[in-house]
Amino acid sequence: MTKWKEKFMEFIFLIAACTSVMAVVLICIFLFANGIPAMKEIGFLNFLLGEKWKPSNNIFGILPMILGSIYVTAGAIVIGVPIGVLTSIFMAKFCPKKIYTFLKSSIELMAGIPSVVYGFFGLVILVPFVRETFGGHGSSILTASLLLGMMILPTIVGVSEAALRAVPDQYYEGALALGSTHERSIFFVVLPAAKSGIVAAIVLGIGRAIGETMAVIMVAGNQARMPAGILKGVRTLTANIVIEMGYAADLHREALIATAVVLFVFILIINLSVSVLNRRS
């Protein structure tokens, strides 16, 4: 009796463990089965490298959105990574113990704030700010980059702080003993030793920025044309799906699913590089 029960429960646990495999398989099947035929119909290269997205004329080229996602993400990295890594250095090596708990929970708060709230903040603060300081409409690559740079901060600070703390103390002490100052030891000995962890943090940040949807929609302008400048509006892959899915039908709808396939492949590549990085360290 108990033997039977043991076997039965082990089977249940196994089934539960296979759920995640099943979920990934289902997601792949449903996305690819709907997206690949559309890509074939539009033409693989026409779809990926087409510079025009005009669903009403049956022209589906997503190059503007691919570039949009890449530009906005690159901007977020340029803004978020230096600030994030420097902040993580402060958290790991400079922060007085008394305020550490408070700052740490602030970063956790930053990570927990929903993306719509960030988007709303971008809409009411960053958009007018960019409009008045730099001109243009305000909804632009720059605005989206600023906002995303803010949003990836907690990820970058958290992961690179852990990487810095994982570096053995002897490295730091050795550098001090050779006569370097506190700052030099950290920047030229500890930081290089934590390199792979910090790269992993950056890649995670890229993943977050490229997948972000709602906040970007609220500040990027969303014009489906080739990016024309840092102060001009842009549409990302994620935004393209959300904005048009509500009313799309037939080939248009499938083209949007194909957009998700492209996004999915991007994310798979990023995930793969994260796990390669993790395995190496």
Added chain:
Amino acid sequence: MEIINKHTLKGSLKSYRNNPFSAFLFLLVMLATVLSFLTLLFLVGYILINGIPNISLDLFDFTYTTENASVMPALINTLIMTALALLVSGPIGIFSAIYLVEYAKRDNRLVNVIRITAETLAGIPSIVYGLFGLLFFVTALGWSYSILAGAFTLAIMILPLIMRTTEEALKSVPDVYREGSYGLGAGKLRTVFKIVLPAAVPGILAGIILATGRIVGETAALIYTAGTVAQIPKNLMSSGRTLSVHMYNLASEGLYMNQAYATAVVLLIIVVIINTISGVVAKKITKE
């Protein structure tokens, strides 16, 4: 010894004067840190200052009208959605972690596959989940825009999170516990449920709280699965918007800016509550 290692203000100033480059690096670090935390302070402060005066009783009316733009239905929907998604994902996530930690052999190929797929799931952007939910739950299974479709989509989304945290919690239970239980004649199943799981509860709880935070903040995965109806749903098969979706609609319509500020405050308060609870739980774990 203490005194030798102690930095005095005068000492550090002198050292910085001798090493301008170090001083420069120090300034850089401080500048970035101040910038990071000022941004957060500004965001939270701005929303609180503009939102708190707009919180009124009307905002918490049980029916949504175009006049009050009440958050109450959305709040209730968020609760239902969180409960449902956790109800689906919690047992599956905990059971799969039990399989991975307690049952699977180390060089099992299946375990590797499960790990890789869980990692993949964790990285998928929420809009892709939303699209999958639309294709699978809403269209293929014919659930239409419904709370149930939204909850199942979110359940898949939080599954890797619950799996990973539970796994870590189970791994941190010392093997002595298991050996003691076997020594007293308990079977594997009894050991898992009576000894290992209770010891891992705080860690599992921490994962569930994290998952709750993700559910509350989610928008993109819900717009095309749970829909955007702003009322309390009649049953699980009807559409309903959660607080974040509500917030997005208010802000993008642009007609209810005051209510949008107030809704942002409500969301912030919920996030602070969730973070506080998880902080308390985390402290409990480290104490043990």
